[in-house]
Amino acid sequence: MTPGPPPRRQTRRQAGLVLTACILASSLVGMDSLMTTVALPAVAGDLDAGLAVQQWIVAAFLLAVGSLILVGGALGDVYGRRPVFAAGTAGFGAAALVCAVAPTSGVLVTGRLLQGAAAALLLPSVLAVITAAFDEADRSRAIARWSAWSGLSVIAGPVVGGLLIDALSWRAVYWAELPCAAVVVALILRATPPGDGTAGASVDLAGAAFAVPAVGGPAFYLIQSPRSGWGDPLTLTALVAGIASLAAFLAWERRARTPLLPPALFRIRAFAAINATTFVLYGALIACGTYTILFLQENLGYGPAPAGIAGAVPIMVLFVLSGRFGALADRHGGRPFIAGGSLLAGLGMLLLLRADAGTSLWTVVLPSVLVHGLGLAMLVAPLTSGVMSAAPADRAGVASGINNAIARIGSMMAIAVLGVVISVRFSAELDDGLARAGIAAPDAAVLDAARERPLSDEPPAALPDDERAALEPVLADASASAFRTGAGAAGALAVLAGAIAWAGYRDPKAAAYDAAGTLGCPITGARDHVEAPPIGSRAAQPAG
The missing domain is CATH 1.20.1250.20 (MFS general substrate transporter like domains)
Known part of the structure; x- marks a missing residue:
């Protein structure tokens, strides 16, 4: 029995x-x-x-x-x-x-x-x-x-x-x-319980082997080149290898039996547009948050705990308000909330253009993170639900995974790109600041050490006290200018994301899935069919 x-x-x-x-x-x-x-x-x-x-x-x-x-x-x-x-x-x-x-x-x-x-x-x-x-x-x-x-x-x-x-x-x-x-x-x-694997399923390991260098090569070039030089053989090799890997990845995915990125999904306009929005927007958000926390500690002198509070504020706003905005998006459609939330998040970042070497956390940074947190609360739930409903129902699980991956890759690339913007601006401002202050330029090793930390106002320890005192305000102003440039670039990216969403995305609930019959073989990651939850529900919030 x-x-x-x-x-x-x-x-x-x-x-x-x-x-x-x-x-x-x-x-x-x-x-x-x-x-x-x-x-x-x-x-x-x-x-x-x-x-x-x-x-x-x-x-x-x-x-x-x-x-x-x-x-x-x-x-x-x-x-x-x-x-x-x-x-x-x-x-x-x-x-x-x-x-x-x-x-x-x-x-x-x-x-x-x-x-x-x-x-x-x-x-x-x-x-x-x-x-x-x-x-x-x-x-x-x-x-x-x-x-x-x-x-x-x-x-x-x-x-x-x-x-x-x-x-x-x-x-x-x-x-x-x-x-x-x-x-x-x-x-x-x-x-x-054990034993929930699927016999006969396969994994696109070749796609993964191409994907890692395809993403990592350009990132290595962007992060290392400001220090080693844009024509450095090592960084150039990484860039070329990354581009070649990307080409190989795209070619492989078109013929793989279980591709990581099913090409047919991206022929669905709503899916392509919402992922493009995610790539640009989450890159701006994560990069701006990272460099804001660095600036607070390295230039403005705040400790880790106050900087951590500033980093938590947008998430708190998101947690409290996203369900309410999601309910509104359920009734009125997600497109205006995704586009409008992106624009509002960008406006919050652009408020950081007021930052300088004497900026207060409470009067400049806190209003900025509150505004961009409000924008985040407007857009996250409809964006997440939109990804899941933009794809056919039997591909919603894979669609969510793709969107998660794109958000993280976009964040990594934005950190690299904004790092270049900050480093280049800092170097230019440092040279100009030394000339305006009439300070004789320190030797190359000292300048190189300063350029290693472009958001810091701390002079290199090797300098004598009098030279450190003269150099500190120049470094503070140069790093503040570099931070403003980075924040402005992040804000511009968020505004661009809003424009992409408005121009390219349409709420798919009323649209027929015209590509549903062209997706080919089932994708391993979509074995559990996930129906898109109502936009305002907790289940529509991003996981991890």
């Missing part, structure tokens, strides 16, 4: 443990990214890291996640969500240990790259594991709880990170992740 199902109480208890594991896992990744951003100035001081290294600490994580997250979802389909989820979480914890003990900036960047690869395994499994653990009657409530608690933890991330750094060290940020990762792995192994 076949044994019956376990008692309902046991099933609910296991489902509760699964939900706890998913909340902790999403919180772990979300808090990590924001805490790392707050920690960058402390890392720079401890490991003698310039702007290029600070960029790579953030960009390495985004590079790995953006390039591999679709592979992570496919691996979950092939081998089962339980082992992939557990492996990703364990790998994330192991990589956090590498970051915590890193003796050099190179080891730290390697640790961040490994954390990104582990997060690419972890993140796609979260929502699928919740979906499998709860029956239809309880699933929406479980997803809402997961979204709410994960959102609250992300809000806390910059503040908690700032307090840990102030009280202990930047390394404490990564030490704190170890017990959390261990608890998640234990819960996964205890409560998540």
